Amino acid sequence: MDMRKIDYLLIGQGTAGSLLAWQLMQKGCRVLVVDDGRPSSSRVAAGICNPVTGRKLTRTWLADELFPYLHDFYRNLERELDTSFFHPVPLYRPYQSIEEQNFFIAQTANPLLQDYVRLSASDRAYASLIHNELGGLETLQAAWVDLPVMLDALRGRFREAGALAEDSFSWDDVIREEDSVTWKDIRARKIISCEGAYARFGPYFGWLPWAVVKGEILSVDWPGQSLPGIVNQSIWIQPHKDGTFRVGSTYEWDDLDWEPTEKGRTYLEGKLTKLTKLPFEIQCHVAGIRPATQGRRPFAGLHPEYTPIGIFNGLGSKGTSLAPFLSRQLADFLTEGKELHPDANIERFHSLYFSSLKS
Structure with a gap:
């Protein structure tokens, strides 16, 4: 042979x-x-690129190397493949309390975060769909990839x-x-x-x-609604395409299969109901197993x-x-x-x- x-x-x-x-x-x-x-x-996966995560606004591991490179890489790859899949957008974090607002505002002066966060000037653009009475913070250099x-x-x-x-x-x-x-x-x-x-x-x-973890995501429809960026408040809302939005995600270390669950749907639906002002219709519910690791x-x-x-x-x-x-x-x-x-x-x-x- x-x-x-x-x-x-x-x-x-x-x-x-x-x-x-x-x-x-x-x-x-x-x-x-x-x-x-x-x-x-x-x-x-939602394909979200977020350089700052968590309640304490922690800069992602290797953010200073990863994010300039990924923006150039994905743009060049789009040109090479003659297609569109890379969507740089801000990531908006509405404040959940006065205490969080004060903490986040103070963090904008942190020199380690100055390239990644700013006080939002776009609060009104989100206000028709989500509760953001206290305003919010924007994460810069964020994006999502249509994987x-x-x-x-x-x-x-x-x-x-x-x-x-x-x-x-x-x-x-x-x-x-x-x-x-x-x-x-x-x-x-x-x-x-x-x-x-x-x-x-x-x-x-x-x-x-290994520390693999199951995650579930909803696709929802809000007719006539739009968002200028991704919203992140315990769950995330990602403007997708064709007027739909994706909502996620759950973390489950047991029952590691690829099937969506009623438990996951209920969790995401409850969080979404509290965060948003308008009724929504769930179009799709999917699950996947992330290849995560200890550490x-x-x-x-x-x-x-x-x-x-x-x-x-x-x-x-x-x-x-x-x-x-x-x-x-x-x-x-x-x-x-x-x-x-x-x-x-x-x-x-x-x-x-x-x-x-x-x-």
Whole structure:
């Protein structure tokens, strides 16, 4: 049997696998993405990029590197793919109390946040739909990515380039060699798991400290209504397309399946009713499993024992923000030997792997 020789075999065409494949292809690498179309958290996720999170307005990890890069990256990718999926918008946080208002206003003077937050001059633009009697704060450099549109466009490009195998995948079919792997009639220098939450069940990376979490999202309709940005107050409201809005999200560490639940719907519906002024109609209710990690830092790098096998995963709820910058880092690591960020490199967990061999 004739073997097709490539550089990198990537398993999964979610956000992580797609952007890593794109970065490697831009470097001239021979890439094949294997994806069988099974459920993916990337195709459910809202795709929100938010540089400041939490009640204490905490700057996102690596925000100063991530956000300038992602804005340039997604705009350039839109041009390359001749489609539109990147939507820079402010993220509006209505104050829930006088105490929160005072705290948030004080934080606008924090030099670490000055590039990311401002007192909103757009309170009236939100007032017809939501309760914001005390006003609100805006987060700058925020955005959302229409992930299904982006992933479909990339899938088409991979298909045209002969870089996509729409095929089922099993690690049982992978043959390890000293400096390569073989899968069916493909021989690759390296194979990279970009399988999202499924990766924790595979034979090579189950020892990593996963903390996967289920999330549910509603699509709702407010005829004739609009918002200039994303609203965030314990839940978020995201202006979507065709006059619809998305609302999320829940966090559930048990019952980890892909099915939406009445519990999730009730929670989101109750929060939305309190936040908004007008009745709404639920159009759709979906669920996904985020590939989150303990410590909330991603997994990137090579297996501690079988170095032709690697992983790019664990991006969690911040995947749309993390994937552009970290996919470039991993591509540079694989092709040029450049260092990965130590907080992302799975070398930090190698001791867990070797401990697991003893148990």
